[in-house]
Amino acid sequence: MTEQAHHTPTTRRGILFGAAAVSAGALLTACTSNESNGRAATSDDRQAGGLDDKPGKHVTIGFAGPQADHGWLNAINVNAKSRARRYKDVTLEITEGSNDTAQQIGQIETLINKKVDVLVILPADGKALTQVGLKAMRAGIPVVNLDRVFAPPQAYRCWIGGDNYGMGLNAGHYIGEQLKDKKHATVVELAGIDNLELTRQRTKGFDDALKNYPHIEKVGRQAAEFTVESGQSKMAGLLQAHPSFDALWNHDDDQGVGAERAIEQAGRDGFLMVGGAGSRKAMDTIKAGDSVLKATVLYPPTMSASAIDLARALAQGKGIGGMAELEIPASLTLYSAVVTKDNVDDYLPTGFH
Template identity: 80%
Template structure:
C-alpha cells in the first residue's frame, strides 16, 4: 500500500463476532436486568442512548481495503439513530490529515476515530485531542505514545503471517523438500516485517519446508503481477506461495495464469471478496486467504459510541472499554468461506 494506503495500514471469527461483541453498546435497562451492572459496569446494547458525535478521520480510498475501512465506519454509524458521524476527506497526506483532525477537535466532537496516514507523525494531534477531553480511538496504525489514544483497535500482522505459514505447513508436512515462495508487501513497513516474521516462525515447525524466494511488491495489482512474474521466472517449480495482500494477489494470479503454472497452492492475505470468490469456486491455485478485516472500523465506531455514552462493553465486567483490541487473523478456506463471505471487501 502506498505510504498511506494499506501499505501503512495494513478478526476471523473475531472480526464477525466483534460486531456482536462490541455493538452491544449502550443500555438503559434497570440495573437488576443489566448483567454487567451487577459488578458496577453499565453494560452496552443496541438501544439508543444519549446523542454522540463521532469525528472520523480515515484514509484516502485508493485501495480496496482502505475503501472498505471508510465504508465500514459510515455504515456502522448509520445503525445508531443517536450517533452523528463527522467525516473528513480521506487523506494520505500527513499534514492535511493533521489539519482535518484539528478541525474535528475545534468542532468539539465527543469522540475521535483516527486511522492515521502516519502514526508517529499524528501522535501530537492525538495528544492534543486527549488533552482537550476528546477520547481517541486509534485505528490500526498506532500512535507513538499510548497517551495519544484511549483505545487502539487493529489487526495482528505477526499472527497473519503465523497463521498463513501454519496453514501451508499443514498442507505440505508430508512432502519431502517442499519449497515455498513469499510475495510480501513493502519492505520498509513494520507491518510487512511482522507478517514475514510470523511466516518464518511458523515454517520453523516444518523442517521439510524451505523458503526459497521472497519478493517485495507494492500492494497494487500492477506490482503484484510484475513481481510474481519475476518469481515464476526464477523458480521453475515450488509447492506453495504466500501473498501478503489480496489486492496485489489479483495481479499475482494473472501472472500465474499467463505462465500456465498450477503446481503449487497459494494463500492470500486481507480477505477481499474476489479472493473468497476464487476460493469458493476452487478453480485457481488460490486455496486460502488470511484475514485482516476492515470490519475493525465498525468496531471502532462501536467503541467510540460506548465511550461517548459512558458505557462499557457487553460481555465484560469492567466499567470501561479496553485499552486495546487486536483482531484475529482467521484462515479462510473452501470449507469455511461461506461464513466469512459477508465480510469480504471489493
C-alpha cells in the same frame, strides 16, 4: 498479567489519561455481536449488538479515515459509515480522507475545534500524527486509534487493529499443514512494501511458523507494493527464478490479482497460493475452487465498524457486553482467521471489493 482500571468518579480528562492499560486479543465478533455461532459479517449484515445498542445520549463522532486508494482502505470507510447509520443516537462527522500527514492533521484539528465527543482516527502515519492525537486527548476528546498506532499510548484511549504477525503465522501454519506429508517442500513469498513495519511483521510470523515444519524451505521472496501492477511484475520474477515450488504466501489480495495474472500467463500450477486481507474476489475464487488460490488470511476491515461501537461506548460511558470490566479495553487485537473453501460462506459478507 494486565492491570485493570479502578472505577472512581473523576473528570473526563482524568478518565482519558488515568485509565490503566488493559490488553485484550479478541475476535471481531467478541466486541460487536451477540451472535453465538461465530459467523463473521459486515456491520450491515448483523444486528449491532455486543455493545449496548439501546438509544442513549446523542454522540458526535469525528472520523478521520484514509484515502480510499486501495480496496481494504475503501472498505474501512464503508464499514465506519454503515455502522454509524445503525445508531439513532450517533452523528458521524467525516473528513475527506487523506494519505498526506499535514492535510490529515488539519482535518483532525478541525474536528477538535468542532468539539466532537470522540474521535476515530486511522492515521496516514501513526508517529507523524501522534501530536494531534495528544492534542485531542488533552482537550478531553477520547481517541479511538484505528490500526496504525500512535507512538505513545497517551495519544489514544483505545487502539483496535489487525494482527500482522498473526497473518504471517497463520498463513505459515496453514501451508505447513497442507505440505506436512511431503518429504521436502519449497515455498516462496510475495511480500508487501518492505519499509513498512506491517510487512516485516507478516514475514516474521510466516518464518516463525515454518520453523515448526523443518522439511519446508523458503527459497524465494519478492517485495511488491500492494498494487495489481506490482503484484503481476514481482510474481513474474518469482516464477522465472523458480521453475517449481509447492506454495506461495502473498501478503495482500489486491496485489494478488496481479500475481494470479502472472501465474496464468506463465501457465503454472501444481502449487497452492495463500492470500492476505480477505477481498471478496479472493473469497469468490476460493469458493469456485478452480485456481491455485486456496486460502486467504483475514485482516478485517470491519475493525472500523467496531471502532464506531467503541467510540460511542466511550462517549456514553458504557463498557463492552460480555466483559466484567466497567471500562472498555485499552487495546483490541483482531484475529487473523484463515478462510478456505470449508468456511468461506461464513466470511463472504465481510469480503471487500
